Amino acid sequence: MTTIRAERLSRSYGEIVAVDGVTLDFPAGSFTALLGPSGCGKTTLLRLIAGFEAPAEGQILFDDRLIADPLRQIPPESRGVGIVFQSYALWPHMDVAENVAYPLKTRRTAKVEIERKVADVLEIVGLAGFQARRIDELSGGQRQRVALARCLVADAKVILFDEPLANLDMHLRAAMVDVFRDIHRRTGATIVYVTHDQAEALALADRVAVLSRGRLLQVAPPRDVYRAPADATVAGFVGRGAIISGSVVAATGDMSTVEAAGHRFFARGGGKPGPARILLRPEALRLAADGFAARVLDSVYRGPVHEVRLALATGEEVVLDSIDAPAAGAVVHIACSDAWVIPTD
Incomplete structure (x- = not known):
């Protein structure tokens, strides 16, 4: 070797x-x-x-x-x-x-x-x-x-x-x-x-x-x-997902409380409070009773799941994988189980 x-x-x-x-x-x-x-x-x-x-x-x-x-x-x-x-x-x-x-x-x-x-x-x-x-x-x-x-x-x-x-x-x-x-x-x-x-x-x-x-x-x-x-650049090239704008409200160790599109949730990473870019992967998002409010733009059947594209209240788009395919134009809510605060220079 x-x-x-x-x-x-x-x-x-x-x-x-x-x-x-x-x-x-x-x-x-x-x-x-x-x-x-x-x-x-x-x-x-x-x-x-x-x-x-x-x-x-x-x-x-x-x-x-x-x-x-x-x-x-x-x-x-x-x-x-x-x-x-x-x-x-x-x-x-x-x-x-x-x-x-x-x-x-x-x-x-x-x-x-x-x-x-x-x-x-x-x-x-x-x-x-x-x-x-x-x-x-x-x-x-x-x-x-x-x-x-x-x-x-x-x-x-x-x-x-x-x-x-x-x-x-x-x-x-x-x-x-x-x-x-x-x-x-x-x-x-x-x-x-x-x-x-x-x-x-x-x-x-x-x-x-x-x-x-x-x-x-x-x-x-x-x-x-x-x-x-x-x-x-790495976040956009590797894997599917969306980078949305938000802010770090508070940070403790390797976890942060962040706010984006009118919703507060936890994310890995962070640092000092202030503006942030947050990475959301499709597998960490799901349709739920509360969370982000979003409008369904369209969906594509990918075999085991539908890839659903949605617009947040800010106009930013996210993608999630769902067994069900909500109708285009429907207003739904999205829960987030994992997110990453992208480091800044």
Whole structure:
């Protein structure tokens, strides 16, 4: 296992600052998701770790070994890193076994050892017996598994994933999430996983690093990023929910009494009394006999529940999940079981 440390990393392309002074640790054996919208800098950060880009400022260390800074750059092939790309990067003229074996052949590993290792990793990714299959005979999910097997066969201590599930349909993505979790348990490798899909990040990683415009906004366990976002940008990007205006009336420890839309309730977080922005998640709201007064705007059936969109007296909108679908235009009341006061600078 390898510890990665990025210190004050910056990288620009002309006038565009892709990574802006990012400092981030990746503990040995951790699974960290780099999450954010397109253009936030997550792929550039991954490429800096891989060695495909050089930092303009800052440095990267693997354990205590300097890997890159503006003056020195260890080449990618010397970093002991395995990479799984969105495009799979498989050779169509080779069969499955030949694709997987390629890293071992470049090391001049003995043929018997290659055959054993290839069989082992194909078993791990669920492709036992597929050695002789052509790449064009495989489904998208199977091709992704071959790319993963090729990465694993080299015994990499660091594995980097660049949007690996972006080209798969919903059902294959769900299946591959289970594969990646199992690979992490089996190998104990330090994994860095780039995605714009928050559901993937929350399901897979033990740490989520949220980026925006090249800056690191928050790094925390998935539950904390979801329930206690560091700012409004993180709150708006991760999960469903609404940010409404209100005020902190009183605060005691980690809990506050807040007021919004003419209703008082409790919320986590807070600080000194005054204006506040409050995050309300759909699962923490329910139709009730009292609470917020709101007018139903519309509802969409999402399978087990209706996603109901409502307007508060302030004109701000919130969303809740309900088994029943109240009629559009109806005035209802909403009870809140959990809320978060978004920290201010």
